Amino acid sequence: xxxxxxxxxxxxxxxIAMIEFAIVASLFIMLLFGVFQxxxxxxxxxxxASAARDAVRAASVRQPLPTPPPGVTFTVNAACAAxxxxxxxxxxxxxxxxxxxxxxxxxxWTVSTQGVMRCGx
Numbered sequence: 001x002x003x004x005x006x007x008x009x010x011x012x013x014x015x016i017a018m019i020e021f022a023i024v025a026s027l028f029i030m031l032l033f034g035v036f037q038x039x040x041x042x043x044x045x046x047x048x049a050s051a052a053r054d055a056v057r058a059a060s061v062r063q064p065l066p067t068p069p070p071g072v073t074f075t076v077n078a079a080c081a082a083x084x085x086x087x088x089x090x091x092x093x094x095x096x097x098x099x100x101x102x103x104x105x106x107x108x109w110t111v112s113t114q115g116v117m118r119c120g121x
Contacts, residue, residue: 030101030104033100033101034101037099037100037101040097040099041097041099041109041111044095044097044111045111045113047069047072047095048072048093048094048095048111048112048113049093049113051066051068051069051072051074051093052074052091052092052093052113052114052115053115054066055068055074055091055093055115056089056090056091056115056116056117057115057117059076059079059080059089059091059117060080060088060089060117060118060119060120061080061120062080062082065091068093071095071096072093072094072095073093073094073095074091074092074093075091075092075093075094076089076090076091077090077091077092077114078090080119080120081119084119084120085118085119085120086118086119087118087119088116088117088118088119089116089117089118089119090114090115090116091114091115092112092113092114092115093112093113093114093115094110094111094112095110095111095112096108096109096110096111097109097110097111
């Protein structure tokens with residue numbers, strides 16, 4: 001008579017593979033979204049730094065401020081007077097950036113950069 005019982009090494013492990021995949025896939029998705037959001041944040045930082053540099057250059061030679069990129073606001077902290085070449089012009093550029101990391105958190109952070117340049121160019 002045959003033994004109908006399977007040996008311990010031949011058990012059915014199909015469910016285990018599905019559980020392992022669910023754990024690894026969720027961690028991979030979190031990592032992927034984290035990298036994507038970091039790239040968006042870094043892009044916003046570069047955009048804000050460039051906008052601040054352009055704005056302070058215009059403020060130092062007493063020109064009107066350029067049109068800021070979408071979402072960026074300028075704050076003039078120190079302006080240049082006519083004929084002044086000893087003080088500095090200061091402009092702060094600010095932008096709010098939203099982020100989302102699945103299964104963990106979401107929110108906004110503020111990217112801000114200050115540009116400083118001597119008056120008169």
